[in-house]
Amino acid sequence: MFESLSQRLSTTVNRLRGRGRLTEENIRESLREVRIALLEADVALPVVQALIQRIKVRAVGQDVMKSLSPGQALVKVVSDELTTVMGSVNTDLNLAQQPPAVVLLAGLQGAGKTTTVAKLARLLTERKKKKVMVVSCDVYRPAAIEQLRTLAEQVGVSFFPSDAGQDPVAIARAAIAAARREVVDVLIVDTAGRLHVDEAMMAEIKALHAAITPVETLFVVDSMTGQDAANTAKAFSDALPLTGVILTKTDGDARGGAALSVRYVTGRPIKFLGAGEKTDALEPFHPDRLAQRILGMGDVLSLVEEVERKVDQEKAQKLAQKVMKGKRFDLNDMKDQLEQMGNMGGLAGLMDKLPGMGNLPDSVKSKVNDGEMNRMIAIICSMTKKERRHPDLLNGSRRARVARGSGTQPADVNRLLKQYMQMEKMMSKLSRGGSKGLMRQMRGAMKGMGGMGGLPPMR
Structure with a gap:
């Protein structure tokens, strides 16, 4: 998301380096290029005009702080204004009411509402420790109810049954009664996809909203629809008292204009971003963090939160104890590390949150793919338990067998073992040198990045 915008803005800012003052x-x-970059990112024209004017007012004639270059000063101004346009701070769900707190999801057909219901249910269950029930009022799409039932089982929340012959309002009222009986904290109501020009369907959701008076009414919108996402959200906000927006499919949108436009056009905060089909692929929307990612500064806070949430702390502790006791780092340990990285969104997901990664050449970015990581895991899985514990056993014939079993080439197995040996060597030095040894190794690795896989030296 925001790849093209991030590249254009980074190039623009670099041109200002070396100047002592930002003048008109x-x-x-530079502002002309920022304007073009925003328009190419599919940001709505009124948003672009307002944003450029605000940046110009703040940036022109501003004295540059001693410790900052003009380019960095402009980045600060642009970052602040991007954050303001997107809503300044994260807006959480308002669930502080007598249970059950009813959350209604509305949106167009194909926006991903049903999947988002499951994602939101999982997030509230795991992070907020809420007891959640879900119900489908989509009586028009034959598979919608069954889809939600399956997803509810996957994420471990209660499902209230319904069928295509029922009235949506009657379904919702019955679900609320059931949620009260079962002492459920949050009831999430899925609705049928509808077009804002479909008067009958819009009248139906208005009636549904009036009947259940949800504490949160969230509009689910596909970010890949670009400017139209903001226009559609505006139409729904005119018909319903929306409390927020959920942007879906953000992993498939390299432009990202919807995120910049929706908040400004509708006046409703973006509360969550959805990326991918997995039920854990929903994150709270933080305008300041996203602004930093747009400008190539990364999103270290989100990365830290993701590591804390998704890394298996018990496994990490066992590995640390194993290494500190001088025991050998083996291929089972390497497989665990690769799988943990996959749980955090893979290499591409991690790179997106690291500062400076937006400036890497496309030729380098193209080499960073999760297919290689999955191939490495497949190779290790094709080894025997004994071979994983004792990699030295892997002679030529064994490597050929492993390659056949994993659908790869012997050269792929050799490359994996070379990477393993580098990791094992680092772990071995750590066990001898303690934490100081690790820091020395990390400094050495950072200095050597310029010679690994074409990555440029870090500055």
């Missing part, structure tokens, strides 16, 4: 003359061309 030297910033005019």
Whole structure:
């Protein structure tokens, strides 16, 4: 998300380096490029005009702090204004009411509402420790009810049954009564996809909203629809008292204009971003963090939170104890590390949150793919338990067998073992040198990044 916008803005900012002051003359061309970059990212025109004007007012003539270059000063101004346009701070769900707190999801057909219901249910269960029930009022799409039933089982929440012959309002009322009996904290109501031009369907959801008076009414919108996402959200906000927006399919949108436009056009906060089909692929929306990612600063806070949430702490502790006791780091340990990385969104997901990664050449980015990581896991899985514990046993014939079993080439097995040996060597030095040894190894690795896989030196 925001790949093209991030690249264009980074290039623009770099041109200002070395100047002692941001003036109207030297910033005019830069603002023109920022405007073009925003429009190409499918940001709505009124948003672009307002954003450019605010940046210009703040940036022109601003004295540059001693410790900052003009480029960095402009980045600060742009970052602040991007954050303001997107809503300044994260807006959480308002669930502080007598249970059950009813959350209604509305949106267009194909926006991903049903999947988002399951994602939101999982998030509330795991992170907020809420008891959640879900119900489908979509009596028009034959598979919608069964889809939600399956997803509810996957995420471990209660499902209230319904069928295509029922009235949506009657379904919702019965679900609320059941939620009260079962002492459920949150009831999430899925609705049928509808077009804002479909008067009958819009009248139905208005009646449904009036009947259940939800504490949260969230509009689910596909971010890949670009400017139209903001226009559609505006139409729904005119018909329903929306309390927030959930942007879906953000992993498939390299432009990201919807995220910049929706908040400004509707006046409703973006509360969550959905990326991917997995039920854990829903994250709270933080405008300040996203602004930093757009400008190539990364999102270290989100990365830290993700590590804390998704890394198996028990496994990590066992590995640390194993290494500190001088025991050998083996291929089982390497497989665990690769799987943990996959749980955090893979290499591409991690790179997106690391500062400076947006400046890497496309030729380098193209080499970073999760297919390689999955191939490495497949190779290790094709080994015997004894071979994983004792990699030295892997002679030529064994490597050929492992390659056949994993559908790879012997060269792939050799490459994996070379990477393993590098990791094992680092772990071995750590066991001898303690934490100081690890820091020395990390510094050495950072200095050597310029010679690994074409990555540029870090500055």
